[in-house]
Amino acid sequence: MSQQSTGTVLDAIIEGVRADLAERRERVGLDELRRAAAQRPPALDAESALRGPSADAVQVIAEVKRSSPSKGALAPIEDPAHLAAAYEHGGASVISVLTEQRRFNGSLADLDAVRAAVRVPVLRKDFTVDEYQIWEARAHGADLVLLIVAALSEDELRRFLALTHELGMHALVETHTPEEIECAVAVGARIVGVNVRNLKTLDTDVETFGRLAGLLPQEAVIVAESGVEGEEQIALYASHGAKAVLVGEALVRSADPAATITSFREAGAAARARRHVPEAEAEALAAEASSLREAPGPYFGDFGGRWMPESLIAALDELTDVFEKAKADPEFTAEFQRLSRDYSNRPSLLTEAQRFAAEAGCRIFLKREDLNHTGSHKINNVLGQALLARRMGKTRLIAETGAGQHGVASATAAALFGMECVVYMGEEDTRRQALNVARMELLGATVVPVTNGSRTLKDAINEALRDWVASVEHTHYLLGTAAGPYPFPAMVRYFHEQIGEETREQILAQTGRLPDAVAACVGGGSNAIGIFHGFLDDPSVELYGFEAGGDGVESGRHAATISLGRPGVLHGARTYLMQDEDGQTLESHSISAGLDYPAVGPEHSYLHDIGRARYEAITDSEAMEAFRLLCRTEGIIPAIETSHALAGALKLGRRWVEELGPEAAAEKVVVVSLSGRGDKDVATAAEWFGMLPDDSAEAELGEKGERL
């Protein structure tokens, strides 16, 4: 037990706290508290709540406080639960409940009442001088405790903080001076408060916060305490970098505490936003505004959004929040890069395909995503999302798959992370891609054939969404493409951006210049948006997305969503869709299961509308011709999906030859995203090509001898 004397008002308060504590310990033993703590649901993540949804947000810790030593009686607060609920309505991120009884007129009963009334994290605000109180806080459902540095030795602070974390809670570590801040940093405090009240005089000086702000650790959540009379002080604290503000008196005396909290959050966010705009960052912001590369969503022009059942909105909010924080967390980005390098085999190669290119008349380079672990680009997104799922504490992954590439990648990540995995796959696709079904099962996943609708990718997504609505608490939906509701389009792109960034560096290194065109196949469009990302702000680089033209766009049997669809809403996003007059989704058709999808990622719809990227249809026959050509000329068996991009590159080259003449065309450079390898497609291809009859094109090629 601490016998430390502070020479301040704290000494007298703590004396009373110890007396009351001894009394409670008589009545309720530590073992009983431990049992009660064990029965509570796990503590809520207060740190995350205080970090808020965005860099500029300022959170409010709203306090239930009847009186204080400095001001005496503040408010009677007959119904603390009611007041706390009003705080929550106003958008308070944490509710603080005073439980000290002598000076603050609080109690554990108040804590119980508030805990039962709100869903946000609750801070037990007391003078913690003994581990017993930390157990007590947890047993009463608190998610946060207060540790006042001035009242504790460094050793006590360290032990108390460790116990707090062990119990799943967080601690608000309160400081008043540079020395105390140093101590908080030394023990690894994650939430550091600066109380601007002088413990000796009990006066508050709001300028104290600004004076100490520079000493505060960047990675901790910074909380300003005391001195708030109105928006002015909130703005002052926020302008010095406060991420949250603890407010008591101003709220318990407010006629409309919910509205007051709302206005405080607004004032705080405005002040935080102002602090980084005037400087050099204004320039960066302006540049970002004109950049297409980093389109953040949720809207891309008129496309995107969250057209989803309310049941899933909380999960999308959580995912957005975790994703935004992860992007800014060097630990996360380092882990993602490490996995990409040591597990997926990144960076992938950029290979010039000279013999293949001879058929096109221009230079063609292949971005070799087929060399990634699991054989396609899909692994990038899957590893990123699995890392996020782990951050969210989710233990089960569900995924949809068309060709099976994403299902295999998901099953792989689940195996690597020790998670359960269920993959929904259209029954039609399980037949087309039987080998991939076996791969997923070997990796420990359960494959569920979907028998409703058109029995392809879109119906697999429907079924995955139905699963997710019922399982969202412990399940992450690992959507495989840059489509769906926000944040999926922006998030999936983020994990694939490395394709474009590597390609840009590699092509500059190999040719000394940017390419004339970049080509990728587009179903949902994840590999395409990943490689486009590298070149979106290079206006000289033409971007081509090649969609599945199936039997030909005039046949009606195709998946050329952008070429022939019109905007509508499907699977959570406003985007181009294949639909009838009534808005019923049309069945798409393609030889490639991975492109057999009647919608497309919303960012592609936007890039199409503003003319930055061009989308063209490639028929099954054209794709299969390119498939065969790459096999024979380069010794690479591509996925049939990818073959659409290869066929597109052949068309581009031939167009240049026609328009510019062979010499000029020969100088042109195209990069093709070789998004996946074709092992899975061998059966489909063999069926397509029959038994290589004598009059086939291969036979003709074969006669030319050296070209084979």
Next chain:
Amino acid sequence: MSTTRHETSGADLASRILPPGLHADPGSRLAARIAECRAQGRPALIGYLPAGFPTVEESIEAAVALGSNGADVIEIGIPYSDPVMDGPVIQHATTTALAHGFRVADVFRVVRAVAERTDAVPVVMTYWNPVLQMGVDTFARRLAEAGGAGIITPDLIPDEAGEWFAASQAHGLDRIFLVAPSSSRERLDLVVRAASGFVYAVSVMGVTGARDAVSDVAEQLVADTRAAGAQHVCVGLGVSRREHVEEIGAYADGVIVGTALVQALADGGPEAVGALARELAGRA
């Protein structure tokens, strides 16, 4: 097109998202009917049937049977190709309707029949893309002309409902949005302020389908939704028997039955729908 954003900074969610001056229709037949049921000391019985199942004509007879045998409000569903909130029974019915040639405009015939031939208040339940494709304002105008009172929107949240706010006010229709057990308090506030007629409380995290027991989270959700200021809260998903109606009726303003009625229609035609409606209404 809506230009709302999801970042949380500044004013509360509802103030940021909802258009100024958004109000509930004071002449709402739906709100009046639910209030009437309350005055009678019972929950409103709300029944769902898809238009066009098994055919448009039979769906009209089934809806009329439902309205003549105790349903206070009838939700006419629009069959849709990608019903992500529906379980197998309703999926099967709506797929059948589409296979039999259902067209979206057929829904207005069903609504009109309910309005003209029964005392029940008809509303439409629909996924949003069919409405978008007809044009939100056109759809709202035609629905109002047919005697419909509003639309239940399972995959449209207030955040994306800019056009619908305008059209519903222009044509005097109710906006029945959903709340779920997972909804945050901030979102409950948003939905309650955006909705009119009643708020549809989803009793479980899941899709439509009859369940043996109604989850106990429903009661808490109704209480929270009321605390957010909702006048009328009705509970759906999983309700199939009279005992559920009584249990939920003890705390909610209305009870929504879907799958059980669709199953009855599939098994025994409009007569079976009428019989089940009587039972659910406690008239059997």
